[in-house]
Amino acid sequence: MSRAKKNRAESIDPQSIPKAVVNRLSLYLRELQHVVRSGRETTSSSRLGSRLGFTDAQVRKDLAYFGQFGHPGVGYRCQELIEAIRRILGTDLGWPVALIGVGNLGRALLGYRGFNRQGFRITAAFDVEQAKVGAQIEGVEVYHLDQLEQVLLKHAIRVAVITVPATAAQEVADRLVDCGIEGVVNFAPVTISLPDSVSLVGVDLAIELEQITFSVVNRTNSR
Amino acid sequence: MSRAKKNRAESIDPQSIPKAVVNRLSLYLRELQHVVRSGRETTSSSRLGSRLGFTDAQVRKDLAYFGQFGHPGVGYRCQELIEAIRRILGTDLGWPVALIGVGNLGRALLGYRGFNRQGFRITAAFDVEQAKVGAQIEGVEVYHLDQLEQVLLKHAIRVAVITVPATAAQEVADRLVDCGIEGVVNFAPVTISLPDSVSLVGVDLAIELEQITFSVVNRTNSR
DNA sequence: TGGTGTGAATGCCTTCACAGCG
DNA sequence: CGCTGTGAAGGCATTCACACCA
Incomplete structure (x- = not known):
């Protein structure tokens, strides 16, 4: 082979x-x-x-x-x-991905080319605002969060990306776990806890900047 | 004090x-x-x-x-x-930040509340497309990349966020260095090299997902 | 010669365990 | 009594150095 x-x-x-x-x-x-x-x-x-x-x-x-x-x-x-x-890495398999939270960041990720190139495809998006439900964004259908389980099963989605506000992140994560999700990337700026049978990676945009300011401030201005 | x-x-x-x-x-x-x-x-x-x-x-x-x-x-x-x-971390100082690349992701970051909360403020945005130059997005002025040095100096900007396509990232980074930038967060999915007098953090959205799929695929399904 | 794969040595980070303090 | 700060011990990741291969 x-x-x-x-x-x-x-x-x-x-x-x-x-x-x-x-x-x-x-x-x-x-x-x-x-x-x-x-x-x-x-x-x-x-x-x-x-x-x-x-x-x-x-x-x-x-x-x-x-x-x-x-x-x-x-x-x-x-x-x-x-x-x-x-x-x-497992990316040769092609992974359907769910995106929860169609705000600014969520929309940006829906249009992000890099995912497809690396073996991912955002297959379904979710939100709680009725105004967004039913729309197609970048060719991806937006469902109501209540349809989560049904849609995840239908598309055999095993991993999800969370782009909801911090206050909603833990609840969304819990619902994902209930639906049998296996891995989560969390962009909400808050720590969420999951059973350790579920993989979790957190990305906090402000934290990345903090790492920069620390090293800028603490640079010894020699050289 | x-x-x-x-x-x-x-x-x-x-x-x-x-x-x-x-x-x-x-x-x-x-x-x-x-x-x-x-x-x-x-x-x-x-x-x-x-x-x-x-x-x-x-x-x-x-x-x-x-x-x-x-x-x-x-x-x-x-x-x-x-x-x-x-x-x-130095974030008590309040940092003006430049954003280079007003695409999907750039726009999302311009609207991202979390930065302000942690002591950052995107003060100027840059792009090379004339159609975008001059606009105000989320209250932030969009300049042409050629105005980089001038605007960075004017606002005393020391750190920048790169949200341009991968093919342009290295060149943008070089120009930032020429303008005396001290720290960079790079969202373009490519490795860029900078003099090590400049701090650099890279964030690759696809890579975060890859970390997840690896642990999902390699989970021993016990427990 | 140019390059890999890998035991052994190094060094760093984490954990332990406990003295000390409010 | 609860909880911090910290030397000492332990473990894990990186680097070294070299045998081996094309």
């Missing part, structure tokens, strides 16, 4: 893989796609690393968690490694 | 503080604000920690990098700690 080199060992316990490694895997994938677009067919751990700010050893160690993908003396064949990483 | 307890030591080298600690600091801040809104005046390291998924020791250690904020037998007084963290 695939021409991966020695695939004998899918045997490592996936639970034991550091979160940071998985994050870097996504960065490798993005960078590999960039390399392909720029016309190169192979790259190396040191090239990849220096582009992303990691050591070459780090890159090799990360990939070694999942198998043997490199070719000594050559490096990594981009297309081959891209396919491998997409299989590892 | 402030009633922080023993503030003798701002003496720790800020460079030596782990990135992860600063990240959690932002989470503590957000949670403390939540606690205040819910009517409580104090909280404790264990309460904070369990809400956010950290141990109590972790919370205390993190805060100890920056000083002594707690009250034995009582815990942390929310308002006091909020102010301390905002000073540490």
Whole structure:
């Protein structure tokens, strides 16, 4: 099926893989796609690393968690490694995604091209405002939140993106869990708690800016 | 000036503080604000920690990098700690922010309330499309990218948010650096390189989803 | 020569455990 | 008694260094 080199060992316990490694895997994938677009067919751990700010050893160690993908003396064949990483991340499967909360940010995500490119497709949107229900935005139907369970089942949706106001986020999350959701990306600026059988990633736009101001303020103005 | 307890030591080298600690600091801040809104005046390291998924020791250690904020037998007084963290992050200063790229995502961020609440204000937006230049969106003036230097200087803007397409991101970043920018949050799905005198945080919406699918696919369906 | 994969060493972050204080 | 601040211990992730391969 695939021409991966020695695939004998899918045997490592996936639970034991550091979160940071998985994050870097996504960065490798993005960078590999960039390399392909720029016309190169192979790259190396040191090239990849220096582009992303990691050591070459780090890159090799990360990939070694999942198998043997490199070719000594050559490096990594981009297309081959891209396919491998997409299989590892699961994005080769194509994921229908639900979006809850059709406000400014929700609408922006509905129009975001990057999702499709990486194997995601927002398949249904939800809101509680009747004025929005029934509309099509960027080709995606907007349902009332009460239709959540029905629509998730119909489209076999397993992951959701939350873009509702902070005050509503926990309640929405609970309803998603009741409907059997398996993973959530939360853009509401509040901590939500879920059973740990459900995967959760939080993105807070203000927090990203805070990380910047901290390092700007605390930069030693040498150099 | 402030009633922080023993503030003798701002003496720790800020460079030596782990990135992860600063990240959690932002989470503590957000949670403390939540606690205040819910009517409580104090909280404790264990309460904070369990809400956010950290141990109590972790919370205390993190805060100890920056000083002594707690009250034995009582815990942390929310308002006091909020102010301390905002000073540490620098967000007590109020930051004018530039936004480059008035597309879907850019527009959404222009309307995002959360920034103001945390001490940021998008003060100027930029684009290269003449149709957008001159408009006011959410009360923010849209300038042509060629006016970048002039406007940044005028408003004393030191940090910027990039929401342009991936193909334009590096060039925009370079221009920002030329104008003396000190920090950048990059929402374009591509790695950009900057002199390391400039702080950089990247946010890739598709990558967040990839983290979710990985853990969903690799969940051991026990429990 | 140019590059991978990987045990061993290093270093950093987290957790433990407890003294000390209100 | 409750809870903080912190040295010491522990564990985990990164880096080093080298055998091996094309």
